[in-house]
Amino acid sequence: MSTVSQRPDAGALFGVYIHWPFCAQKCPYCDFNSHVRFGGWDEARFLAAYIRELDDVKARVGRQDVYSIFFGGGTPSLMKPATVAAILDHIGKLWTIQPGAEITLEANPNSVEADRFVGYRAAGVNRVSIGVQSLRDEELKRLGRLHSVSEAKTAIEIARRTFDRFSFDLIYARPGQTLIAWRTELSEALAMAGGHLSLYQLTIEPDTPYAELHARGRLVVPDADAALDLYALTQDMTAAAGLPAYEISNHAAPGDESRHNLLYWRYGAYAGIGPGAHGRLVLPDGQRIATSTEKNPERWAERVEEAGHGFTDETPLTLEEQADEMLLMGLRLTEGIDLEAMARRFRFAPALSEVADLESMGLLEILEAPDDDADIIRACVGPGIAPAAAMTHTRRRPTIRAIGTGRFVLNELVRRLSLKTQAVSPAVQQAATLRA
Ligand code: SF4
Numbered sequence: 001m002s003t004v005s006q007r008p009d010a011g012a013l014f015g016v017y018i019h020w021p022f023c024a025q026k027c028p029y030c031d032f033n034s035h036v037r038f039g040g041w042d043e044a045r046f047l048a049a050y051i052r053e054l055d056d057v058k059a060r061v062g063r064q065d066v067y068s069i070f071f072g073g074g075t076p077s078l079m080k081p082a083t084v085a086a087i088l089d090h091i092g093k094l095w096t097i098q099p100g101a102e103i104t105l106e107a108n109p110n111s112v113e114a115d116r117f118v119g120y121r122a123a124g125v126n127r128v129s130i131g132v133q134s135l136r137d138e139e140l141k142r143l144g145r146l147h148s149v150s151e152a153k154t155a156i157e158i159a160r161r162t163f164d165r166f167s168f169d170l171i172y173a174r175p176g177q178t179l180i181a182w183r184t185e186l187s188e189a190l191a192m193a194g195g196h197l198s199l200y201q202l203t204i205e206p207d208t209p210y211a212e213l214h215a216r217g218r219l220v221v222p223d224a225d226a227a228l229d230l231y232a233l234t235q236d237m238t239a240a241a242g243l244p245a246y247e248i249s250n251h252a253a254p255g256d257e258s259r260h261n262l263l264y265w266r267y268g269a270y271a272g273i274g275p276g277a278h279g280r281l282v283l284p285d286g287q288r289i290a291t292s293t294e295k296n297p298e299r300w301a302e303r304v305e306e307a308g309h310g311f312t313d314e315t316p317l318t319l320e321e322q323a324d325e326m327l328l329m330g331l332r333l334t335e336g337i338d339l340e341a342m343a344r345r346f347r348f349a350p351a352l353s354e355v356a357d358l359e360s361m362g363l364l365e366i367l368e369a370p371d372d373d374a375d376i377i378r379a380c381v382g383p384g385i386a387p388a389a390a391m392t393h394t395r396r397r398p399t400i401r402a403i404g405t406g407r408f409v410l411n412e413l414v415r416r417l418s419l420k421t422q423a424v425s426p427a428v429q430q431a432a433t434l435r436a
Contacts, residue, residue: 014064014282015263016091018050019274020076021297024110027144028213029171031205033276033295034074041297047083049304050273051090053293056309057271058094062284066095067268068102068260071125077107081119088124102127102165102259109147112155117162128159129198129258130168135185139174156192165256167196172234173227174202175220182230183237190241195256199234200249201227228405246334248407265333267326275300275310280317280325288322290315320418323348327414336367336401349397350417363406363413367399 022041023034069091071084084105091097104127105120117128132152134140140147147155152168159166170189172182189197202221204214213219222230235245243251247265250258263270269288272279276295282288293310294300300310317325323346330337343349358364406413 013067013263013266013268014061014095015068015070015260015268015270016054016066017260017270017272017274017277017279018069018071018076018087019272019277019293020071020073020079021275021295021300022078023073023075024078024108025144025146028209029143029202029205031208032074035297037297043080043083045301046297047086049301049310050087052304053273053309054087054090054094054271057273057279057281060283061269061271061281064095066091066097066101068263069097069104070260071105073106075108075111075131076105077111077116077120077128081116081123084120084125085123104129104258104260106131107155107159109152109155110145112151112158114158114162117158121162126163127165127167127258128163129196130155130159130166132156132168132189133171134174135170135188142175143171153192160194165196166194167198167252167258168193169198169200171200171202173222173230175222177222177230179229179233183233186234186237190237190243193241193243195243195253196258197238197243197251198249199238199251201231244334247332262333265329267322267329288317290317319346320348322346324414324418327417328410331400331402331406331410331413334401336365336399338399339397340399343397352397354417355398355400358406358413358416359400362404363402363409364400365403367401 019033021033021035022037024036026034026036069088071079076084088103103125105125106129107117108131112130120128130152131145132155133143133145135149135152137149140149156166156168159168168189170185172186186199204211204219204221210219214221221227238244238251242253245251246257247261250261252258267280269280269282271281272291272293275293275297277293279291280288281291290313291311292313294303294312303310303312323342326342326346327337327350330342339349339355355364355366359366402410402413
């Protein structure tokens with residue numbers, strides 16, 4: 001049993017994600033919605049479309065306090081600082097940006113110049129996340145990256161000078177990568193890290209050039225055992241360096257976690273603006289809807305110009321679907337997922353028998369409840385009103401987290417937990433809500 005600290009109620013948080021869809025070159029492993037336009041793009045037209053889509057979302061969700069803003073892509077560091085400033089200004093006019101809100105922009109080393117970073121900072125960006133990917137030049141070439149290690153190091157130094165908070169990404173479990181080679185590379189990365197590092201295992205995504213090479217046997221990635229060893233080494237080294245994992249691939253000094261990503265994983269609400277962006281909006285009547293937009297940048301801009309938004313999908317989510325999504329997101333986190341909070345929020349919670357089964361298989365860990373008030377009244381009734389059987393007490397639902405191989409089969413964990421999900425009776429719901 002471990003202890004988990006109290007966390008904020010993410011149900012009340014609202015973030016804004018802005019997707020910038022262009023890159024200087026398409027990396028062969030990438031399945032993100034990123035596009036290359038050798039003739040450039042009409043940045044003023046895209047800015048106008050972002051503004052219109054933000055207006056549309058405001059009309060749907062009403063007044064909000066913005067907890068975090070994230071410019072992702074694509075390569076947002078190809079945006080002019082003035083474009084970023086105009087988008088942030090507009091978000092500030094539509095909603096209240098909370099004091100200290102985290103405003104992150106993803107950057108690629110080949111598009112980093114000191115002046116540009118100063119421009120982003122002046123626009124309001126207070127955190128950058130740099131796509132370094134490897135500290136070996138030959139590996140960067142194999143990954144199809146345009147930058148060199150030297151450029152990556154320069155970008156990290158500019159970020160360190162310019163922003164209070166920065167992070168960079170590396171990809172490991174690359175073809176032929178040994179434990180010793182990764183240990184050396186990760187040591188170098190930790191020596192130049194700030195408070196946050198994202199360390200992703202290379203995955204072969206369908207319909208990418210890497211998938212074709214992999215299918216033809218021309219790209220061999222470490223097998224599952226080797227990948228697990230690399231993962232374990234990563235956890236040990238980052239923890240020893242004071243940047244323990246707070247999510248499967250993300251590591252931070254305590255307090256330096258990405259607040260925007262925590263908002264996703266704690267299942268907050270967020271607007272997804274721009275081509276191919278996904279969102280989870282909570283409407284004034286409490287209905288949560290999943291949104292996604294047209295992926296092609298120019299077609300997205302056309303849709304926005306015609307309809308005011310680029311949404312191709314706006315699906316209301318049932319409470320059961322929301323509970324499943326919250327499980328899938330929350331199980332990624334080291335802090336785990338509080339099943340009691342989940343039951344309060346959605347009136348659904350996995351059966352404890354299924355949780356115990358998965359725990360006995362070593363896929364889940366049950367964490368200690370965050371307080372000593374471990375009993376809740378199962379039925380909110382009194383003597384003489386209901387049969388004695390209705391007066392049974394039960395332990396507070398636990399916080400659970402995925403461990404071991406469970407971290408790599410989250411969809412399967414959620415499927416099993418979801419199959420045995422139980423509706424919480426209105427009486428228990430009321431008791432839990434009163435207790436909260
Ligand atoms: S720079 Fe990033 S988003 Fe663009 S193609 Fe490469 S991996 Fe994908």
